[in-house]
Each structure stands twice: as C-alpha cells, then as structure tokens.
Amino acid sequence: MTPALDIDGLNKRFGGLPATRNVSIRVMPGERRLIIGPNGAGKTTLFNLITGDLTADTGSVKLFGDELVGMPTEKRVHLGLARTYQILTLFPRETLLHNVKLALLGLNPIRWNPWTVLARRQDMTVAAQTALKQVGLGDSADRIVSETSYGERRRLEFAMALAQKPKVLLLDEPLAGLSQEERKTVGALLKTIPREVTIVMIEHDMDTALEFAERITLLHYGEVIVEGTRAEVVADPRTREVYLGD
Numbered sequence: 716m717t718p719a720l721d722i723d724g725l726n727k728r729f730g731g732l733p734a735t736r737n738v739s740i741r742v743m744p745g746e747r748r749l750i751i752g753p754n755g756a757g758k759t760t761l762f763n764l765i766t767g768d769l770t771a772d773t774g775s776v777k778l779f780g781d782e783l784v785g786m787p788t789e790k791r792v793h794l795g796l797a798r799t800y801q802i803l804t805l806f807p808r809e810t811l812l813h814n815v816k817l818a819l820l821g822l823n824p825i826r827w828n829p830w831t832v833l834a835r836r837q838d839m840t841v842a843a844q845t846a847l848k849q850v851g852l853g854d855s856a857d858r859i860v861s862e863t864s865y866g867e868r869r870r871l872e873f874a875m876a877l878a879q880k881p882k883v884l885l886l887d888e889p890l891a892g893l894s895q896e897e898r899k900t901v902g903a904l905l906k907t908i909p910r911e912v913t914i915v916m917i918e919h920d921m922d923t924a925l926e927f928a929e930r931i932t933l934l935h936y937g938e939v940i941v942e943g944t945r946a947e948v949v950a951d952p953r954t955r956e957v958y959l960g961d
C-alpha cells in the first residue's frame with residue numbers, strides 16, 4: 716500500500732545547526748500518528764518542511780506517492796495536505812463562517828475571478844456550515860471570532876482544515892492553552908474525524924494524545940530516536956529518559 720506520507724532522509728539546518736537530522740517517517744493511510752519530543756526537538760520544523768513553509772536541505776517527502784519537495788505550499792494543499800498551527804491564525808474581526816470560507820477560497824485556484832467566486836459562494840457557504848457543524852460550532856457561524864473562547868477558536872481552526880477535505884491533516888499542538896474541559900471536547904472531536912483523513916499530531920498533553928495515537932515517533936535533537944506502537948514507545952527506556960522524565 717502506498718503510504719499517506721513518506722518522509723525519507725529529511726535534513727534541515729539553521730545557520731549550521733541541524734534542526735532535522737536524516738528524518739525518515741512513514742505514515743500509512745488512515746493512521747493516527749503522534750510526534751513527541753522535548754522543546755526544540757524539531758517537531759514544528761518537520762511540519763514546516765512537510766507543508767513547504769520551510770525548504771529542506773536534502774530529503775524527500777511524498778504524499779500518496781507524489782513528491783512534495785520543490786512544490787509550492789498551495790499545490791501541496793491541493794494534493795490534500797492541511798495543517799493547523801501551534802499559534803492560531805484566524806481573522807479575529809470576521810465571523811466564524813467567513814473564516815472557514817476564506818480557508819476554502821484559498822483552495823480555489825480561480826479565486827481571483829470575482830464572478831466565479833460569486834457563483835460558487837452558495838456552495839462554499841454550505842461546505843463551511845457543514846465543517847462548522849462537524850466541530851460543534853453549527854450554531855455559532857455568524858459570531859465574530861474575537862467574541863469566542865479560545866477553545867472555540869481551536870475548534871474553528873479544525874473546521875477550516877476539515878472543510879478543505881484533506882487526505883493528510885497535520886495538527887500542531889491542538890490542545891495547547893486549552894482548559895481541561897476544552898481538552899476533553901477537542902479530544903472527542905479528534906475521534907470523530909473519519910479514517911479517510913490520515914492524522915499526524917504534535918502534542919505534549921500525553922493523556923489525550925496517547926489515547927488517540929496508534930503509533931508514536933519520538934524526536935530528539937532533530938532525530939527519530941524511537942518509533943513504534945503506543946505501547947512500544949511508552950515502554951522504551953529512551954522515551955522515559957528524554958521525554959517522560961522518569
């Protein structure tokens with residue numbers, strides 16, 4: 716079976732310092748993969764290399780067999796790659812619905828033609844409303860982002876990513892900054908995402924993340940040092956040494 720994401724020998728240096736060292740990771744379709752590692756281990760850099768926000772020095776990243784290296788981010792999105800950010804990237808003075816529509820508009824290659832956009836607006840509204848419903852914000856479509864709670868904004872970001880109907884979804888610390896209650900809501904939401912979507916998640920909250928993850932990759936100083944099933948990685952002494960602080 717072709718992997719959903721096939722990362723091979725990926726390297727990235729910042730001013731001589733390696734942030735990603737010969738990283739090879741294979742994620743199969745439908746998998747729920749958790750990426751863990753101490754601060755500065757290279758987790759976000761890895762995501763930026765996958766999305767094209769950063770350019771790799773060497774190595775390959777394939778999405779369902781298509782080479783992404785050298786491809787602009789927008790094209791990667793068209794191939795089915797979506798991500799959420801560690802720091803929320805929303806338009807705070809717009810409505811929730813408008814934010815999701817803007818995410819969809821970004822996906823539309825003919826978005827600069829106003830007539831086309833107008834003609835498609837109804838479709839987009841329906842798609843955006845469906846995505847908001849999917850994350851439990853169906854009744855909040857017309858609210859302004861700045862008037863919503865942090866947890867609701869996190870869910871809005873999910874809606875924006877899901878509206879794009881991604882094949883592979885990268886989640887960068889989706890639980891960061893959330894209250895215990897909100898963590899539960901987002902944790903439950905994660906479980907409702909269909910298997911057609913392969914998920915790779917960076918997360919420090921081990922309670923929720925471990926429940927969700929099937930396989931785990933541990934990064935340390937930019938390198939993959941442990942990888943395996945949830946049970947294997949948790950039981951590995953190197954995980955305890957560098958991450959779980961045992």
Ligand SMILES: Nc1ncnc2c1ncn2[C@@H]1O[C@H](COP(=O)(O)OP(=O)(O)OP(=O)(O)O)[C@@H](O)[C@H]1O
Binds near residue numbers: 757759760
């Ligand atoms: N744009 C950049 N320019 C220079 N150095 C960078 C840049 N981005 C990341 N780094 C460095 O690369 C290394 C990996 O950083 P990265 O943010 O990927 O780690 P991380 O595992 O995501 O950490 P955290 O858990 O704190 O988010 C760090 O040493 C960091 O200082």
